[in-house]
Amino acid sequence: MNNILSLFCFLCVTLSIAQVQVEVLPPNYIKSIILKGNSDISGNPVIQLGQSLTLEFDDIIGDEADYYYTLEHFNYDWTPSDLIKTEYLTGFDNLRIINYMNSYNTLQGFTHYNLKIPNKDTKSLKVSGNYMLKILNVNDELVFSRKFMVYRPIAQVKVAIKRSRDLKYINSRQVVNFSINSPDFLIRNPESTVKVLITKNHNLKSSIEVLKPQYTIGNELIYKYDQETSFQASNEYLQFDSKDIRSTTLDIGRIELNELYSHFLFTDRSRATEPYTYNPDINGQFVIRTLQGENSSIEAEYVWTHFKLQNYDPLEGGELHLYGAFNNFVLDDSTLMKYNKESGLYENTLLIKQGFYNYKYVLLNKDGFLDEGFISGDFEVTENEYQVLVYFRDLGARFDQIIGYGNASSLNISN
Structure with missing residues (x-):
């Protein structure tokens, strides 16, 4: 009986881990992937609900292969949300990318693909939160995927970059302090309903998760951690x-x-x-x-x-x-x-x-x-850009929405 119980617990843990989505890396013949919003920032962009998203990539085989795209919605921890597709998407996906061109006058031939969302088929995203754009081939095999985030500007996020209060790291680390203010939106029980993600230079892979505010002043949530929200300052690229x-x-x-x-x-x-x-x-x-x-x-x-x-x-x-x-x-x-x-x-x-x-x-x-x-090297005066994403799941809600987004540059670092 104990063995059966242990096996059941193991399977449950394995299944929960397997549900966490990670990006699938492209094969060697897929090059120069650009996923961006309204700015030139590529990678895992953050866009406001209603803004456009653009994907570009090259296939250096150059045979005008057919590629298809799908969009999926995820929770804060990148587990699939409980929403069905019609609840977060207006229109259709799982469609072929029809905008492509072959290279011109180049030694290396390639086919360049361009996808814009929204388009005539995929009309809009309905809700904020974490999304993943998946690219599939004609055999319905996943070629690569990229994460992006969509926010709805309900809360105001003020971000400030500070030097570390730990003298050991005062010259080598940068600390992100921020506050969340929602005068027109009631955030109930923020210690359990609000989660925060901090990224440096739009890089999800070195992000820091912050779950609880230190204290509140009226409707404002205050986060003034030191070690918990500190990043290596590194150096200019x-x-x-x-x-x-x-x-x-x-x-x-x-x-x-x-x-x-x-x-x-x-x-x-x-x-x-x-x-x-x-x-x-x-x-x-x-x-x-x-x-x-x-x-x-x-x-x-x-x-x-x-x-x-x-x-x-x-x-x-x-x-x-x-x-x-x-x-x-x-x-x-x-x-x-x-x-x-x-x-x-x-x-x-x-x-x-x-x-x-x-x-x-x-x-x-x-x-x-x-x-x-x-x-x-690590230098506290290095110019880095930091992004703060605020996730909110109300009591009884079925998904995590992003209600605020703020950013700041370390050019304005202070003590």
Whole structure:
């Protein structure tokens, strides 16, 4: 009897874990995925209810394959919500992406796909909350998926970036303080009905969850945590611009042409022990562009981009990875920096579409902890952008809605 009970509990836990949705990574032939709202921020965008969403991607097989899209609604913890499709979507999904073009005058052929929501079939999203856009092939197999969030501006969210109150981290961490005010919306029992998600530079993978306000003043919920809402400040991103396929730059030291162009970046080195230098970046984002054509979406070339890093600090079982929005801040075999005994450098090569890119090197420790400052260093004056999402589920409600969104830059950091 005890064995049966244990097996039942195990199956229940396994089933609950399996329900938590994670993004499916694209195969190697899917490149340059851009998912954005009304801004140029790509990755996991936050849009207001009623605003548009745009997805772009390339298939470098270039055979005009058919792709389909579906939209699904999720709770705060990315478990499926209890809503049926007609409750959160006006119109239809599971439709073929009909807007696509083949590349023009490029060495690497590809088919470029473009999807806008809303459109004539998928007319609108009805409710706020977490969503996932899934792309499927003609065999109904999931090719890749991306998360995005939709908010309804009911509550006002004020965000301030502070230095850490812990003297050990005062020069290396940034703390997010915020308040939630809803003068026209009654938030009952906020300790159990309100949840908060904080992200840095629109990166869900390094987000922090905050469940309870510290105290309330009238209708205002106050969150002034220190350690619980602190982020590694890291450093400004490195960058390169390959818009001119045939010209070297301050970042691109050498160019070769075989079947495709190859760009060899100058060797990077550790900045952890160097003084902070302000170098404006776009917080890890990228922009597709080319000087060799008018329409960058189909006329930008794909380039073999070679990265090299000089590092003398022991990794102690960890791994060095490339990091940025070019692949939605994912760490996998494609981003791994491998040590070359002949050159004495860590090296990697990625097939990347022409454009302006931010990137940095991070250490993935053997315990799974991501250290952004191991190579870049951590400086409290680094410019980062922070986003705060407020989730609310009223007593008896069937889903988590997002009732507020606020952001702030660490340029205005204070004590």
